[in-house]
Amino acid sequence: DLPVEHLLPAFAQSLAVVCVTLAFFGLPDWAAALGLGLATWIVTGSLSDTWRRAGDGGLSKKLGRLQMAPLSVWGMTLGHMGLGVLIVGIVGVSAWTRDGAAVLRPGQSALIAGYTVQLRSLELDVAGPNYTATRASIAVIENGQTIAILRPERWRFPGREMQTTEAAISTNIVRDVYVAIGEPQDGSIVVNLYVKPLVAFIWAGAVIMAFGGLLSLADRRYRIGVGARDSRALAPAE
Known part of the structure; x- marks a missing residue:
């Protein structure tokens, strides 16, 4: 689980988006403000989680670890980012x-x-x-x-x-x-x-989520797991 202190920046950014939206469009658009805040929370929270997985050390070490991260990690990150983009598109079409x-x-x-x-x-x-x-x-x-x-x-x-x-x-x-x-x-x-x-955001979000799902399915660990299960299922009983 992601520690609370790692979620604080994401929460602060989400709150800022809500406040800016209300300042520009007024209280009648409170639902749109909450929707954009939720999208910001999902995207920034996912990026914070991925960055946390890089562990301690300098920037170069963190980037090196991220390059070696399993595909499932990047698939999860892209999936959440796509969901956030999709929500932005839905908010735009619904509210404006x-x-x-x-x-x-x-x-x-x-x-x-x-x-x-x-x-x-x-x-x-x-x-x-x-x-x-x-x-x-x-x-x-x-x-x-x-x-x-x-x-x-x-x-x-x-x-x-x-x-x-x-x-x-x-x-x-x-x-x-x-x-x-x-x-x-x-x-x-x-x-x-x-x-x-923002109709394009709906399509872009769906494409990003689909790509994230494909990355997760391409993770070698899952493919090995499927192969092992298939081998056990096909092995003759003694």
């Missing part, structure tokens, strides 16, 4: 998602969820393999700079009285922006915009 809508004609713009959205063109009755589509070209502008040109569509399937919306996405490590359109009316269309922060 923004959305809005506006009715636009080609050439018109509107401010939606902090972004300027401009409908550049609107195509009606575009023929598809088994559907007809309404297709829009939409510029998403932030601080005067166009960050994405998105082309969402709305599909209609003749004879089935069914429509589907094909959203367009602009993504980076900080946020995902989704744009979807409604049914056109009199040359105008409803433009829906959704901003989901």
